[in-house]
Amino acid sequence: MSIEAEAARKSIGAKRSLESAEAILEAAEAVLIENGYSGFSIEAVARRARAGKPTIYRWWPSKTALLLEVYQRQKRDITYPDTGGIEEDLFIFARSLFAQWRDTPAGDIFRSLVAEAQQDPAAAEALAEYSAGRRAHTGKLIERAKARGEVAADVDPSQVADMVSSYAWVHLLTGRLDEDEAMLRRAIRHIVHGIAVRR
């Protein structure tokens, strides 16, 4: 959930609203499973959660914002490893992202979200916020590697996360999630070690 949504939720107070938010998210998940992406709507979620539409909109400014949180909950299995080596950490992370998109409905949901963001400004905003959050989160792997002295001090962690996730996004968007692991490892290795001949 976004910081604003979190703040809004807190402002209406404590336990009750946390339960409502959870109920809405569960209803949204059920609607998505039953109706698919194209049949997903705030109306359907409100009906199922027995909540008012204004309550939902108070916490999620758009359908896409709500969908992204449902998507993120489904994607809990993504691995953010801590092997002590940045190449291995990033490879395991990227491999788990490929697998999740390839082997579960999460991939199709995310493709639809990206498509919607190209056509609808509210969706674009929600996707931009979501992906910035993801870059910051994945960036923690690189921050740790900087702290270990493994990665150069002037490297921007979220940019490296951006490079890894962009590679994954475009594989999703062009139907290439079946790329073999050796290729994926090479991509990660290029970012970590570069392609230039060592002199």
Place this chain on the structure above:
Amino acid sequence: MSIEAEAARKSIGAKRSLESAEAILEAAEAVLIENGYSGFSIEAVARRARAGKPTIYRWWPSKTALLLEVYQRQKRDITYPDTGGIEEDLFIFARSLFAQWRDTPAGDIFRSLVAEAQQDPAAAEALAEYSAGRRAHTGKLIERAKARGEVAADVDPSQVADMVSSYAWVHLLTGRLDEDEAMLRRAIRHIVHGIAVRR
């Protein structure tokens, strides 16, 4: 144009069909400018080019295939430099792609094409074929650097092209084409030299 479309065109013979193809592409370009992406259709192009729909479909298997060729023609200004240094070559290429997408209608057209490919299998196929062709083309920059001994022999040129263009695609798709040049250069540098501390 795809190899198959090229072959099909040749099989119906010489000059006349090349002229027709050119006329259709020009008509398609005009329709796109006048009607925008959402108003673009094979029917409209056929009317404008005074061609039959079957003629168009003989060369372009889908609306998206035709749109991608029009898009590619508009994108002629993309620079594939040969400065003698791979970092500079890739940076200039990526910067020109960012600029073209940011400053001309090409960016919105391509966003729409990517969105359509998430919803329509024929569009997905056309985009997959197109992007494979682009990776091979951009890969030539890396092939030259390999020939110069600047890039390691086991590097896959089209994979490096993939990494650079994926970074650009996701910036387009998440509204971040205004990223400053220094950041873009760092992304390219990470691929060329890596992020690891040199020991």
